[in-house]
Amino acid sequence: FALLKGSDRPRLAVAASAEAAPPAPEPAAGAGSNLVWPSEDLTNARYRPDNAVIGNAGAGSPGGPNISSRLIELASMDRHRVELTIDGARPGAIHATSIFVKPAERTGVILEMRDNEAGKYGVARFDLKTAAVILKSGDVTASGVIPAADGWYRIWAAMPLATDRAVIDIGLMDGDGATKYAGDGKSGVSISGVQFEPASRPEPYIATTTSPAPLR
Numbered sequence: 001f002a003l004l005k006g007s008d009r010p011r012l013a014v015a016a017s018a019e020a021a022p023p024a025p026e027p028a029a030g031a032g033s034n035l036v037w038p039s040e041d042l043t044n045a046r047y048r049p050d051n052a053v054i055g056n057a058g059a060g061s062p063g064g065p066n067i068s069s070r071l072i073e074l075a076s077m078d079r080h081r082v083e084l085t086i087d088g089a090r091p092g093a094i095h096a097t098s099i100f101v102k103p104a105e106r107t108g109v110i111l112e113m114r115d116n117e118a119g120k121y122g123v124a125r126f127d128l129k130t131a132a133v134i135l136k137s138g139d140v141t142a143s144g145v146i147p148a149a150d151g152w153y154r155i156w157a158a159m160p161l162a163t164d165r166a167v168i169d170i171g172l173m174d175g176d177g178a179t180k181y182a183g184d185g186k187s188g189v190s191i192s193g194v195q196f197e198p199a200s201r202p203e204p205y206i207a208t209t210t211s212p213a214p215l216r
Contacts, residue, residue, distance in 0.1 A: 049081075097158070
């Protein structure tokens with residue numbers, strides 16, 4: 001995880017408020033693309049926990065995913081997160097990362113994104129108690145929180161990439177908003193429906209299992 005220490009570098013940060021959900025319902029799933037696979041089973045070996053464990057949480061949100069996982073912090077003083085590498089991005093294009101999250105013992109979540117060593121890097125932080133984006137930094141162009149069913153939210157952030165490979169990181173924050181803190185070994189959130197696509201904001205969710213949903 002040495003490659004994902006961009007959050008240790010000083011970056012320009014600006015406060016941001018949550019964007020309202022789209023005024024019209026999203027169209028039926030099936031349009032667009034999703035370069036993440038599998039998008040719901042975060043226990044898959046493609047997801048690499050860092051000072052955290054991933055457990056199966058069973059049924060997912062009626063608003064999107066079919067199954068969900070639990071991201072749980074370890075009892076250590078560090079960042080508590082899970083990392084995923086994604087291939088097939090479009091160099092030079094803005095890409096949107098989105099994920100369904102249901103708050104539990106933790107209500108603060110961070111999305112951290114970078115390309116393959118080409119210098120593009122960005123972070124968005126979310127407070128799901130208030131359904132708000134509390135900070136975006138680096139190369140993030142936009143971010144938001146979209147309410148879903150049954151207490152779930154779809155959080156998202158968009159930024160440009162310079163290479164065809166991206167790394168995304170989904171992490172927890174403590175009650176004070178710290179991204180590096182002493183975990184208790186049991187707190188976390190439910191998480192599912194990871195999507196990554198060339199877009200300025202998330203399109204309708206597409207579930208994947210053994211391969212990505214191809215680009216249009």
